[in-house]
Amino acid sequence: MRAARLIASSFLQLLAAVSVVASAPQAPKDLFTQIYESAVARRQSIHSIRARFTETTVSSLLERPLIAHGTVLAAPPGRVLMTYTDPERKIIALDGRSLVVVWPDRHERETIDISQIQKRIDQYFAQANPAQLRSMFDIRAEADPAKRGTDLIDMRPKRKQIKEGLERLALWVDRERTLLVQMEMTFPGGDRKTITLDDIALNVPIGEDTFRVQP
Numbered sequence: 001m002r003a004a005r006l007i008a009s010s011f012l013q014l015l016a017a018v019s020v021v022a023s024a025p026q027a028p029k030d031l032f033t034q035i036y037e038s039a040v041a042r043r044q045s046i047h048s049i050r051a052r053f054t055e056t057t058v059s060s061l062l063e064r065p066l067i068a069h070g071t072v073l074a075a076p077p078g079r080v081l082m083t084y085t086d087p088e089r090k091i092i093a094l095d096g097r098s099l100v101v102v103w104p105d106r107h108e109r110e111t112i113d114i115s116q117i118q119k120r121i122d123q124y125f126a127q128a129n130p131a132q133l134r135s136m137f138d139i140r141a142e143a144d145p146a147k148r149g150t151d152l153i154d155m156r157p158k159r160k161q162i163k164e165g166l167e168r169l170a171l172w173v174d175r176e177r178t179l180l181v182q183m184e185m186t187f188p189g190g191d192r193k194t195i196t197l198d199d200i201a202l203n204v205p206i207g208e209d210t211f212r213v214q215p
Helices: 002-016 031-041 115-126 130-136
Strands: 049-058 066-075 079-086 090-094 098-103 108-113 137-143 150-157 168-174 179-186 192-202
Touching: 031 130, 031 137, 031 150, 130 137
Parallel strands: none
Antiparallel strands: 049 066, 049 192, 066 079, 079 090, 090 098, 098 108, 137 150, 150 168, 168 179, 179 192
8 A cells, every 4th residue: 555655646746746858759649648748848837736635445455435535735856745634634745755644633653765666656657758658558548538628548557567566557637737637546456546636726835844744
């Protein structure tokens, strides 16, 4: 489940910090490349993002899906704060070096060194250009008729080391704003985690202590 948190948070980071890639050749561009380059073009204008999220976890260990709600705040370089309001209060903070999880009602806190894992996630996702991503994933992008105004990017790992932790990654992107609005991760064995973003606000004020989790 830690890997799931890291992958999810990595893509939330991409909302606010998309890696720069070189211009593609002049040949006609497929939808995935168009979406990627549109996001890159917006990078300089986005300094922070705040949104409400709904997280749905489906697992063979659960009798029914577990649904959680909260808010997420993301800003470069790699800072993410997820504040869960239900079914249990929880705070998750990442800064690229460590992952801190706090359960206020339990008075519990856990800190995990994620520096090496984050490097691998950056390599596989954040720092890869479209050609590199295609070398690691089978990628299909198309308009999603079930979600008006969104494009669906379906990514299935080719490499064994990625397949061991992730079977499928699906991303829904708002076509007009080129913003991630939903992602779904399917893990080996069939467990799934879906994160849906609503009320997305760009360039919200960020203070020095915004991402600091109190002991």
